[in-house]
Amino acid sequence: MSSQPPHAALLIPGPIEFDDxxxxxxxxxxxxxxxxxxxxxxxxxxxxxxxxxxxxxxxxxxxxxxxxxxxxxxxxxxxxxxxxxxxxxxxxxxxxxxxxxxxxxxxxxxxxxxxxxxxxxxxxxxxxxxxxxxxxxxxxxxxxxxxxxxxxxxxxxxxxxxxxxxxxxxxxxxxxxxxxxxxxxxxxxxxxxxxxxxxxxxxxxxxxxxxxxxxxxxxxxxxxxxxxxxxxxxxxxxxxxxxxxxxxxxxxxxxxxxxxxxxxxxxxxxSRPLEQRFSDHKAASQKIKKAIGDLGLKQLAPKPENQANGMTAIYLPEGIAPPQVLPSLLKKGVIFAGGLHKEIATKYIRFGHMGVSVTDPKRDDIDRALKALKEGLTEVGYKA
Amino acid sequence: MSSQPPHAALLIPGPIEFDDxxxxxxxxxxxxxxxxxxxxxxxxxxxxxxxxxxxxxxxxxxxxxxxxxxxxxxxxxxxxxxxxxxxxxxxxxxxxxxxxxxxxxxxxxxxxxxxxxxxxxxxxxxxxxxxxxxxxxxxxxxxxxxxxxxxxxxxxxxxxxxxxxxxxxxxxxxxxxxxxxxxxxxxxxxxxxxxxxxxxxxxxxxxxxxxxxxxxxxxxxxxxxxxxxxxxxxxxxxxxxxxxxxxxxxxxxxxxxxxxxxxxxxxxxxSRPLEQRFSDHKAASQKIKKAIGDLGLKQLAPKPENQANGMTAIYLPEGIAPPQVLPSLLKKGVIFAGGLHKEIATKYIRFGHMGVSVTDPKRDDIDRALKALKEGLTEVGYKA
CATH class of the missing domain: 3.40.640.10 (Type I PLP-dependent aspartate aminotransferase-like (Major domain))
Structure with missing residues (x-):
């Protein structure tokens, strides 16, 4: 059990969730x-x-x-x-x-x-x-x-x-x-x-x-x-x-x-081989990127070889902006980040998946985040 | 009671002891x-x-x-x-x-x-x-x-x-x-x-x-x-x-x-008037400086108006160097600092008295440090 007080999982591209x-x-x-x-x-x-x-x-x-x-x-x-x-x-x-x-x-x-x-x-x-x-x-x-x-x-x-x-x-x-x-x-x-x-x-x-x-x-x-x-x-x-x-x-x-x-x-x-750490991140990232695709959403980086393994930048559906989705995710216990690239900041959100959220089998941050994203988008009118 | 594990009191001129x-x-x-x-x-x-x-x-x-x-x-x-x-x-x-x-x-x-x-x-x-x-x-x-x-x-x-x-x-x-x-x-x-x-x-x-x-x-x-x-x-x-x-x-x-x-x-x-905080430090400092004088030791700063209220730099007795005294103080649960001024570094030690060591009435860091200093000097042959 975590000794940390209950709080929304911080799944931005850093700072990340920390081990007790x-x-x-x-x-x-x-x-x-x-x-x-x-x-x-x-x-x-x-x-x-x-x-x-x-x-x-x-x-x-x-x-x-x-x-x-x-x-x-x-x-x-x-x-x-x-x-x-x-x-x-x-x-x-x-x-x-x-x-x-x-x-x-x-x-x-x-x-x-x-x-x-x-x-x-x-x-x-x-x-x-x-x-x-x-x-x-x-x-x-x-x-x-x-x-x-x-x-x-x-x-x-x-x-x-x-x-x-x-x-x-x-x-x-x-x-x-x-x-x-x-x-x-x-x-x-x-x-x-x-x-x-x-x-x-x-x-x-x-x-x-x-x-x-x-x-x-x-x-x-x-x-x-x-x-x-x-x-x-x-x-x-x-x-x-x-x-x-x-x-x-x-x-x-x-x-x-x-x-x-x-x-x-x-x-x-x-304490574990580094290769295993990198492959854990790759596996989590691929699972996330597949789920994003299944939701009908596109990434900023379309080519698989250009895609980071510790975060995913996701275009929101046309007509939906970060300030509509992010508060809904927060209510579901998950914190994503808004866009940062100045030319398109209002069009996308960022999902960080690094560290214990990926490597600690006792945590369900990633599954919870994907579920929250799906439900949150549905709530604001998106149909996948 | 402190939630910190037992440890020697850090009485150097910073970092200092911290409140739980x-x-x-x-x-x-x-x-x-x-x-x-x-x-x-x-x-x-x-x-x-x-x-x-x-x-x-x-x-x-x-x-x-x-x-x-x-x-x-x-x-x-x-x-x-x-x-x-x-x-x-x-x-x-x-x-x-x-x-x-x-x-x-x-x-x-x-x-x-x-x-x-x-x-x-x-x-x-x-x-x-x-x-x-x-x-x-x-x-x-x-x-x-x-x-x-x-x-x-x-x-x-x-x-x-x-x-x-x-x-x-x-x-x-x-x-x-x-x-x-x-x-x-x-x-x-x-x-x-x-x-x-x-x-x-x-x-x-x-x-x-x-x-x-x-x-x-x-x-x-x-x-x-x-x-x-x-x-x-x-x-x-x-x-x-x-x-x-x-x-x-x-x-x-x-x-x-x-x-x-x-x-x-x-x-x-x-949470308290700042004046009171400053006067607490002044009172502790005067007590320490008096005790140092009673031990027959001199400060680097001889004039009272030049003396800091949160630390004291103390000349060691002739023939005694920091590496003789500091380990003895550590054994008694107190950490002082060695000299730092390049011209006289080997001739003096520094005692920090700031923050909770001064303001928290439940702590006895200062009294323990003065006692340790007296005993430590006696152990290495000093007669006050």
């Missing part, structure tokens, strides 16, 4: 951020992140800071690019616009390669762009939370390494790490950034990154000082190395409670 | 960051912060971001200064060095006005400096966590307004907000920045600021774009205004659990 033990870890009694027990916990968290990202390369460095997913963009732009550099930003929705805006804050020219809504830039378009301009970094949103579009990392990274080998491959994995397969070493990725509150299943408040040795070399070779203080790797790299070596170290105070919760969620994730 | 109800709020079930219940909670937190900082000026703006106290410096330097500007940094220990480093990251010349260890820059020295150079901002560490030195804000701010009225008065209140009197409006302050884990009594993970209408005007009048993304007020000001008006809004995902814990701690603080 993770939430209980949030209440951990106060510890010194430089005392041995906490330093040990933080060190273990960093080691576990290597496993989650599937990297065994000692030159890679996991980074965990108090902040949000957005701080991950900031770290990339502030540390890996310098004013005048160029970034190629693959656009699959809202979050590429924001990442581009972040680059421009740092004097970096961001060129967006846009796909039609629900699709992703094709490899031949990426190849053409990489051949025309020398980009310091290429960024890709692994799963765009605004559209539910999944990008293909392996082939994309191979292409970058072949066509423009000096370009760093940066992955926004905020809505993918923990539910989509990511092989950091094998796929030759340079940065994967994420946040705690999505498929990792820990409350919001942590910016989490894996950075390759190659990216760290690029950082070390920069000619100018990063013009950001809180996210500067000049300050953080030695601290993370020390924490991982279980040596106390201080730049800014971490949140012991969030780190404990992350320790619990990572321990749970790694 | 605050820690339980950390385990709040998952909520949407744009859903009405959470937006309402966040809005109340911002309104309560106005009371804590004693501002009724509608032009002031409270800001709460996921991050740490350090992110507050970042927000000040990134948003209120531009490359080429000058900052006068009053130095009472470690944290002024870091704030100066933060300014320099943003191309701002930081001039430090240093006092001998344990003292603070005098008003006539500040006046002289302000007359010689036009500073965009003056920063003062209200309580320097490395030395326990308390700065005098009221007279200092009056001086700045008189001698250099365009200079913004920025207060690092990380170790003072919640235990030292701060009258934001009456004293004419422009920014007070702090963090959640000190006298506010909420776990670490939140950067908290109060910004004056005058500072916001200076921000709006800047000629260049802030070169920081995550901490940019361009992104955050509208979000905070919306949260306070209880309208959903999104730039980066906040931590609902930390915001709930902050809501609980602020509700507890504001």
């Amino acid at each position: 033990a993770v939430l209980q870890s949030m209440s951990h009694y106060s510890e010194s951020h430089v005392g041995a027990p906490f330093v040990n916990t933080f060190g273990e968290v960093l080691s576990m992140l290597r496993k989650l990202f599937q990297t065994t390369d000692a030159a890679s460095q996991p980074i965990v800071l108090s902040g949000s997913g957005t701080l991950g963009w900031d770290q990339v732009a502030a540390n890996l690019t310098e004013p005048g550099d160029e970034a190629l930003v693959l656009h699959t929705g809202y979050f590429a616009d924001s990442f581009a805006d972040c680059f421009e804050t740092y004097g970096v020219k961001a060129t967006q390669l846009k796909a039609p809504i629900g699709d992703r830039p094709q490899l031949d378009e990426v190849e053409k762009a990489l051949k025309e301009t020398k980009y310091k970094v290429l960024t890709v949103t692994h799963v765009d939370t605004s559209t539910g579009v999944l990008s293909e990392l392996k082939a994309l990274s191979e292409l970058v390494h072949k066509v423009s080998p000096e370009t760093l491959v940066v992955v926004d994995g905020v809505c993918s790490v923990g539910c989509e397969e990511i092989r950091f070493d094998d796929w030759g990725l340079d940065v994967v950034l994420t946040a705690s509150q999505k498929a990792i299943g820990c409350p919001a408040g942590l910016s989490i990154l894996m950075v390759s040795g190659r990216a760290i070399e690029v950082f070390k070779a920069r000619k100018t000082r990063p013009t950001s203080y809180f996210g500067s790797w000049k300050n953080w790299l030695p601290i993370m190395q020390n924490y991982e070596a279980k040596k106390p170290s201080y730049f800014a105070t971490p949140s012991p409670q969030l780190i404990h919760a992350l320790h619990t969620s990572l321990s749970q994730i790694l | 109800a605050v820690l339980q709020s950390m385990s709040h079930y998952s909520e949407s960051h744009v859903g009405a219940p959470f937006v309402n909670t966040f809005g109340e937190v911002l309104s309560m912060l106005r009371k804590l900082f004693q501002t009724t000026d509608a032009a002031s703006q409270p800001i709460v971001l996921s991050g740490s106290g350090t992110l507050g410096w970042d927000q000040v330097a990134a948003n209120l200064t531009e490359p080429g500007d000058e900052a006068l940094v009053l130095h009472t220990g470690y944290f002024a060095d870091s704030f100066a480093d933060c300014f320099e990251t943003y191309g701002v010349k930081a001039t430090q006005l240093k006092a001998p260890i344990g003292d603070r820059p005098q008003l006539d020295e500040v006046e002289k400096a302000l007359k010689e150079t036009k500073y965009k901002v003056l920063t003062v560490t209200h309580v320097d966590t490395s030395t326990g030195v308390l700065s005098e804000l009221k007279a200092l701010s009056e001086l700045v307004h008189k001698v250099s009225p365009e200079t913004l008065v920025v207060v690092d209140g990380v170790c003072s907000v919640g235990c030292e009197e701060i009258r934001f409006d009456d004293w004419g302050l422009d920014v007070v920045l702090t963090a959640s884990q000190k006298a506010i009594g909420c776990p670490a993970g939140l950067s908290i600021l109060m910004v004056s209408g005058r500072a916001i005007e200076v921000f709006k009048a800047r000629k260049t774009r802030p070169t920081s993304y995550f901490g940019s007020w361009k992104n955050w000001l509208p979000i905070m205004q919306n949260y306070e008006a209880k309208k959903p809004s999104y730039f980066a995902t906040p931590s609902p659990q930390l915001i709930h814990a902050l809501h609980t701690s602020l509700s507890q603080i504001l």
Whole structure:
């Protein structure tokens, strides 16, 4: 039995529902951020992140800071690019616009390669762009939370390494790490950034990154000082190395409670083979996507290979808007999210299916959500 | 009775011991960051912060971001200064060095006005400096966590307004907000920045600021774009205004659990007159400082008017170093911090006395700590 009070199941694309033990870890009694027990916990968290990202390369460095997913963009732009550099930003929705805006804050020219809504830039378009301009970094949103579009990392990274080998491959994995397969070493990725509150299943408040040795070399070779203080790797790299070596170290105070919760969620994730976690999410997603189709509804991402496994963005029937359906779902104990992509925000809703809602067999969140969606649409006059 | 497992009392200058109800709020079930219940909670937190900082000026703006106290410096330097500007940094220990480093990251010349260890820059020295150079901002560490030195804000701010009225008065209140009197409006302050884990009594993970209408005007009048993304007020000001008006809004995902814990701690603080809270801390501090003196020990800050009320930095007897005393205190169930000021780190220890350890009459943390200190020193050969 859950120790949480009864509440509507949060099935948005993050924050997600949390396991009881993770939430209980949030209440951990106060510890010194430089005392041995906490330093040990933080060190273990960093080691576990290597496993989650599937990297065994000692030159890679996991980074965990108090902040949000957005701080991950900031770290990339502030540390890996310098004013005048160029970034190629693959656009699959809202979050590429924001990442581009972040680059421009740092004097970096961001060129967006846009796909039609629900699709992703094709490899031949990426190849053409990489051949025309020398980009310091290429960024890709692994799963765009605004559209539910999944990008293909392996082939994309191979292409970058072949066509423009000096370009760093940066992955926004905020809505993918923990539910989509990511092989950091094998796929030759340079940065994967994420946040705690999505498929990792820990409350919001942590910016989490894996950075390759190659990216760290690029950082070390920069000619100018990063013009950001809180996210500067000049300050953080030695601290993370020390924490991982279980040596106390201080730049800014971490949140012991969030780190404990992350320790619990990572321990749970790694207690089973990662492949099984990814296939659980895939199976739940396919079941959901079939049910959506059976209801006569369309997804923003029509092609199966472009569809995320941890969320589904669903067009509402003609004439029905999110403010009609969402309150009806809430009454049935389920919280979905409205649209976010600015051009079509009023036309669709988003259903997040990550973490315990998928992997905990004692929960019926997904079945309840599908039933609620069907009944809710019927109540507002939709006939499937 | 506490619901927390038995553990050594954390009496460092932050994080501090937390109230049970605050820690339980950390385990709040998952909520949407744009859903009405959470937006309402966040809005109340911002309104309560106005009371804590004693501002009724509608032009002031409270800001709460996921991050740490350090992110507050970042927000000040990134948003209120531009490359080429000058900052006068009053130095009472470690944290002024870091704030100066933060300014320099943003191309701002930081001039430090240093006092001998344990003292603070005098008003006539500040006046002289302000007359010689036009500073965009003056920063003062209200309580320097490395030395326990308390700065005098009221007279200092009056001086700045008189001698250099365009200079913004920025207060690092990380170790003072919640235990030292701060009258934001009456004293004419422009920014007070702090963090959640000190006298506010909420776990670490939140950067908290109060910004004056005058500072916001200076921000709006800047000629260049802030070169920081995550901490940019361009992104955050509208979000905070919306949260306070209880309208959903999104730039980066906040931590609902930390915001709930902050809501609980602020509700507890504001349930009593603030004056009483400040006088409780003063009384506990005087008792501690008297006991320290009775033990024959000296403080880093010898002058009573320079002594912080929420912490005490204590010189160890000649020949005794922190690594001899601290483990002995830990065995007696009390955690103190080692020295931090780089020039004398091995010669002193720090005792934090903030929040529930002072205000909760059911706790005996302070008496236990004084007893442990006396016995611990005797064990290592000290004769008072």
